[in-house]
């Protein structure tokens with residue numbers, strides 16, 4: 267008998283990664299990658315904090331050693347910053363890995379997770395990988411409809427995901443609405459609040475949810491160093507949850523899942539409040555620039571609270587392909603059920619201008635077609 271996977275494996279979708287920039291450069295006849303601009307993955311275009319870079323250089327000489335499997339120093343530092351017990355933290359190779367731990371602990375055939383239709387795609391992939399169902403809840407003006415999500419919960423529901431801000435729509439639910447929603451959840455459900463972009467939000471507008479963790483409620487907050495902190499390539503994220511929930515997740519964590527350089531860089535990044543402020547300012551400026559540009563071009567867009575913006579161009583994949591020929595890489599979002607939109611990550615002012623110019627050219631050329 268030939269080798270075959272478990273029956274459901276052939277049905278699983280595969281996350282579409284971007285091509286390496288070198289490949290795109292070659293395919294489209296650009297001299298080298300420096301002629302390309304990638305505004306597609308919501309990375310921090312300022313790069314890592316200089317302090318994180320120093321930490322990485324120092325770390326490089328120790329790469330023959332296994333990392334500290336418990337992330338001791340980073341754990342202590344974050345626990346103090348968040349005022350939680352160190353046992354309320356779990357670390358992953360990106361927060362995506364923690365979503366997978368959640369799947370291991372809570373999902374299986376006969377269970378479901380509840381999510382918004384245009385929320386982060388990885389939730390869907392993890393549900394499929396554990397043969398769990400997805401209960402899709404339509405969004406309202408590209409924002410989570412929390413009332414509808416609460417009503418969608420069934421006895422088989424284990425996880426309910428709220429990405430706040432949400433990728434790819436950039437929308438956010440406010441603190442009052444989110445707290446009311448969390449208060450109304452039944453006891454058999456874990457709320458997963460994915461705060462991948464929360465550091466980019468004005469601190470006064472960030473919902474305060476850590477107190478719910480301290481109170482032992484059914485909640486996990488997901489954070490990452492990939493976005494505001496500019497360390498996407500190192501793969502490090504964390505979850506904040508009551509210790510009893512963290513203990514379950516820990517059972518599925520490989521001993522050395524978070525690399526040593528990532529731990530050192532993350533610790534240094536946390537100490538660089540100035541870099542974070544510069545990042546936030548740059549993002550705010552970028553969003554204002556794109557909003558003004560889209561208005562001028564008569565394009566519908568979704569006001570964003572994160573470092574990217576969703577804009578309706580019509581035939582998003584075609585716009586993506588045409589912009590790529592001009593050396594600007596954005597994100598088509600048809601996989602999210604948004605075939606007429608693209609998602610653009612904000613960069614430096616010069617990068618934003620180059621991107622808007624390319625978009626304008628593509629729309630002009632497409633004009634009559």
Ligand SMILES: *Cc1c(COP(=O)(O)O)cnc(C)c1O
Nearest residue numbers: 360361362386433462490492503
């Ligand atoms: C980018 C992103 C993440 C996590 O990314 P990692 O690099 O795995 O930490 C999680 N959730 C959302 C909504 C994101 O956009």
